[in-house]
Amino acid sequence: MFLSRLEIVGFKSFPERTEVRFGTGITGIVGPNGCGKTNLLDAIRWVMGEQRPTLLRGGRMEEVIFNGAPGVGPVGMAEVSLTVENNRGILPVEYSEVVITRRLFRSGESEYLLNRVPCRLKDIVELFLDTGMGSHAYAVFQQTMIDALLSEKPEDRLGLFEEAA
Amino acid sequence: MFLSRLEIVGFKSFPERTEVRFGTGITGIVGPNGCGKTNLLDAIRWVMGEQRPTLLRGGRMEEVIFNGAPGVGPVGMAEVSLTVENNRGILPVEYSEVVITRRLFRSGESEYLLNRVPCRLKDIVELFLDTGMGSHAYAVFQQTMIDALLSEKPEDRLGLFEEAA
Amino acid sequence: ARELFMKTFEQARENFQNLFAELFEGGQADLILEGGGDPIEPDLKIVARPKGKKLVTIQQLSGGEKALTAIALLFALYMVKPSPFCILDEIDAPLDDANIDRFLAIIRKFSTGDTQFIIITHNKRTMEAADVLYGVTMEKTGISKIVSVRLEGQPVGVLSEREVSE
Amino acid sequence: ARELFMKTFEQARENFQNLFAELFEGGQADLILEGGGDPIEPDLKIVARPKGKKLVTIQQLSGGEKALTAIALLFALYMVKPSPFCILDEIDAPLDDANIDRFLAIIRKFSTGDTQFIIITHNKRTMEAADVLYGVTMEKTGISKIVSVRLEGQPVGVLSEREVSE
Numbered sequence: 262m263f264l265s266r267l268e269i270v271g272f273k274s275f276p277e278r279t280e281v282r283f284g285t286g287i288t289g290i291v292g293p294n295g296c297g298k299t300n301l302l303d304a305i306r307w308v309m310g311e312q313r314p315t316l317l318r319g320g321r322m323e324e325v326i327f328n329g330a331p332g333v334g335p336v337g338m339a340e341v342s343l344t345v346e347n348n349r350g351i352l353p354v355e356y357s358e359v360v361i362t363r364r365l366f367r368s369g370e371s372e373y374l375l376n377r378v379p380c381r382l383k384d385i386v387e388l389f390l391d392t393g394m395g396s397h398a399y400a401v402f403q404q405t406m407i408d409a410l411l412s413e414k415p416e417d418r419l420g421l422f423e424e425a426a
Numbered sequence: 427m428f429l430s431r432l433e434i435v436g437f438k439s440f441p442e443r444t445e446v447r448f449g450t451g452i453t454g455i456v457g458p459n460g461c462g463k464t465n466l467l468d469a470i471r472w473v474m475g476e477q478r479p480t481l482l483r484g485g486r487m488e489e490v491i492f493n494g495a496p497g498v499g500p501v502g503m504a505e506v507s508l509t510v511e512n513n514r515g516i517l518p519v520e521y522s523e524v525v526i527t528r529r530l531f532r533s534g535e536s537e538y539l540l541n542r543v544p545c546r547l548k549d550i551v552e553l554f555l556d557t558g559m560g561s562h563a564y565a566v567f568q569q570t571m572i573d574a575l576l577s578e579k580p581e582d583r584l585g586l587f588e589e590a591a
Numbered sequence: 592a593r594e595l596f597m598k599t600f601e602q603a604r605e606n607f608q609n610l611f612a613e614l615f616e617g618g619q620a621d622l623i624l625e626g627g628g629d630p631i632e633p634d635l636k637i638v639a640r641p642k643g644k645k646l647v648t649i650q651q652l653s654g655g656e657k658a659l660t661a662i663a664l665l666f667a668l669y670m671v672k673p674s675p676f677c678i679l680d681e682i683d684a685p686l687d688d689a690n691i692d693r694f695l696a697i698i699r700k701f702s703t704g705d706t707q708f709i710i711i712t713h714n715k716r717t718m719e720a721a722d723v724l725y726g727v728t729m730e731k732t733g734i735s736k737i738v739s740v741r742l743e744g745q746p747v748g749v750l751s752e753r754e755v756s757e
Numbered sequence: 758a759r760e761l762f763m764k765t766f767e768q769a770r771e772n773f774q775n776l777f778a779e780l781f782e783g784g785q786a787d788l789i790l791e792g793g794g795d796p797i798e799p800d801l802k803i804v805a806r807p808k809g810k811k812l813v814t815i816q817q818l819s820g821g822e823k824a825l826t827a828i829a830l831l832f833a834l835y836m837v838k839p840s841p842f843c844i845l846d847e848i849d850a851p852l853d854d855a856n857i858d859r860f861l862a863i864i865r866k867f868s869t870g871d872t873q874f875i876i877i878t879h880n881k882r883t884m885e886a887a888d889v890l891y892g893v894t895m896e897k898t899g900i901s902k903i904v905s906v907r908l909e910g911q912p913v914g915v916l917s918e919r920e921v922s923e
């Protein structure tokens with residue numbers, strides 16, 4: 262199973278429809294400070310069902326919607342679509358390719374789609390849960406986790422192990 | 427007032443007598459991971475009177491003495507000498523140049539010298555205290571301080587201000 | 592739950608010992624779990640002894656040694672329940688050239704073993720190791736745009752001039 | 758003591774506002790002190806608005822923006838009671854090329870104003886900005902040695918071959 266395509270519009274610093282095609286091996290993401298690289302990581306987390314705004318560096322979920330730039334007003338909706346190749350039949354669906362889509366409107370309404378068919382957030386989360394991967398469908402390594410391991414407090418270090426178990 | 431010369435022997439990863447002559451402007455210190463750069467910073471802190479082993483990344487003060495390497499046994503004493511140019515007459519001494527020396531023996535005994543004359547730790551600390559600089563005689567900027575400012579806990583952030591005041 | 596934790600811990604510990612020895616080309620590291628019986632709080636000690644140096648806790652290692660040891664532990668935990676893809680966000684920042692190469696060797700090993708990597712980095716060597724490279728830019732303030740990038744032996748300082756828009 | 762704290766705070770705050778505007782070429786930042794009256798714990802909020810972007814707390818900035826903002830604040834505090842010399846230990850790690858240049862411009866400004874700097878770094882641009890450069894090596898495992906180093910337009914990757922022993 263691998264990620265083939267990420268499509269973002271209206272999410273954080275990406276007001277315009279933007280697409281990234283990932284390689285099967287190592288895809289590098291580069292650019293100056295503050296240009297949007299970590300926002301791509303946030304987009305992947307968000308479309309896979311992340312519900313904690315703090316893990317997306319926001320106070321409220323609404324903060325992931327593009328909120329404007331000089332000369333450009335805020336938009337009303339954030340949408341992210343992730344295409345996953347099911348090349349080893351790991352996902353419990355007949356398709357060789359699965360597209361998960363998540364939308365959030367300023368009203369607070371959310372929409373979720375699996376291969377363009379409306380579904381519930383639960384269906385997206387369970388898609389990966391059934392594979393035995395669950396929230397382990399993807400692994401993210403960030404400085405905050407390294408800081409936790411280096412922390413003087415045992416509970417910070419143990420926290421990572423409890424999450425993995 | 428500026429640092430002109432640092433001499434280290436037996437301190438941390440410097441078993442052999444080593445000398446650094448600092449420029450009046452910007453002196454850069456480079457090298458691979460783990461080669462001893464931060465140890466130089468620790469040496470400067472230590473000779474200026476730092477008494478907290480944790481700020482020197484150790485559990486006990488004895489840990490600053492070189493404790494051995496493959497084929498080289500531990501040594502019995504750590505010694506650091508720092509030469510300070512008193513070019514603007516800031517330091518309350520007649521000399522244009524002051525050499526502060528600190529030694530620590532495995533026995534736990536310490537020696538302090540000002541221009542090669544034995545003195546007490548108190549005399550070294552007060553030398554800078556009287557200038558109104560006190561522990562502000564030098565400023566150290568490290569990642570731990572940046573982490574404190576970025577911490578979620580207000581007390582960590584405020585801590586830096588209280589230290590400065 | 593306690594059993595699951597211990598099972599995870601033992602596997603992670605073994606992975607960590609092996610990965611550390613590989614990343615540090617020798618030397619040893621270990622995880623020590625203590626306490627957990629009332630009233631003692633459980634404590635996790637991470638100790639390491641780079642080749643030719645003394646055994647210390649992770650906090651006493653140098654900046655780059657700490658980072659590489661923590662990376663070994665993150666991968667050790669990852670291996671207990673591997674995912675098909677891994678996203679790394681600038682974790683190579685404190686590593687010197689020699690350590691970046693060792694870090695990339697481990698990445699390639701996992702990559703050959705079918706793990707897909709997405710690596711955010713400012714490091715030239717990491718960029719060279721990537722099969723595909725994307726640049727994120729903000730020409731218009733506050734608006735991100737993605738371009739594909741080629742290195743082609745150019746000093747990466749001229750990255751922006753070499754950008755090939757998608 | 759309370760009065761001394763407030764005096765320090767107000768001076769640091771003003772320095773911070775100025776330094777941030779300088780380091781970020783525009784934009785604004787502020788320190789907001791709240792509470793301190795029982796039973797409310799005093800809270801220090803650090804907020805910043807890089808040029809053309811929205812006002813956020815420091816934790817919500819990007820990795821490099823956070824680091825540069827924190828550096829501005831460390832210098833702002835430093836200016837309240839300046840010392841004759843400053844030691845920086847690898848604080849430039851998360852900064853991109855453009856931000857390193859701005860960071861070095863501030864360093865040079867303080868340096869011309871009589872502050873002596875000792876900067877530990879892995880960054881090539883910071884190395885180029887130094888007047889004097891020392892390399893620390895560990896040819897024999899566990900034993901540090903210092904050599905003086907010259908850059909001379911050589912790619913710094915060959916630092917070790919260009920080392921001139923003292």
Ligand SMILES: Nc1ncnc2c1ncn2[C@@H]1O[C@H](COP(=O)(O)OP(=O)(O)OP(=O)(O)O)[C@@H](O)[C@H]1O
Nearest residue numbers: 273294295296297298299300326327328819820821
């Ligand atoms: N909802 C939003 N609307 C508009 N812009 C946003 C929104 N959320 C975040 N941003 C912008 O995204 C930028 C942060 O991007 P990001 O964290 O991805 O940077 P980065 O490329 O990872 O940088 P660094 O190398 O410094 O880590 C900030 O400038 C912020 O203003």
Ligand SMILES: Nc1ncnc2c1ncn2[C@@H]1O[C@H](COP(=O)(O)OP(=O)(O)OP(=O)(O)O)[C@@H](O)[C@H]1O
Nearest residue numbers: 438459460461462463464465491492493653654655
């Ligand atoms: N008392 C001691 N005796 C011998 N070696 C010591 C002693 N204390 C520390 N060391 C060694 O010093 C080394 C750490 O050096 P230091 O922290 O200065 O590295 P560094 O150059 O700052 O590296 P980095 O770039 O990774 O931050 C460690 O390898 C440690 O083994």
Ligand SMILES: [Mg+2]
Nearest residue numbers: 298299819820
């Ligand atoms: Mg980032």
Ligand SMILES: [Mg+2]
Nearest residue numbers: 463464653654
């Ligand atoms: Mg260091």
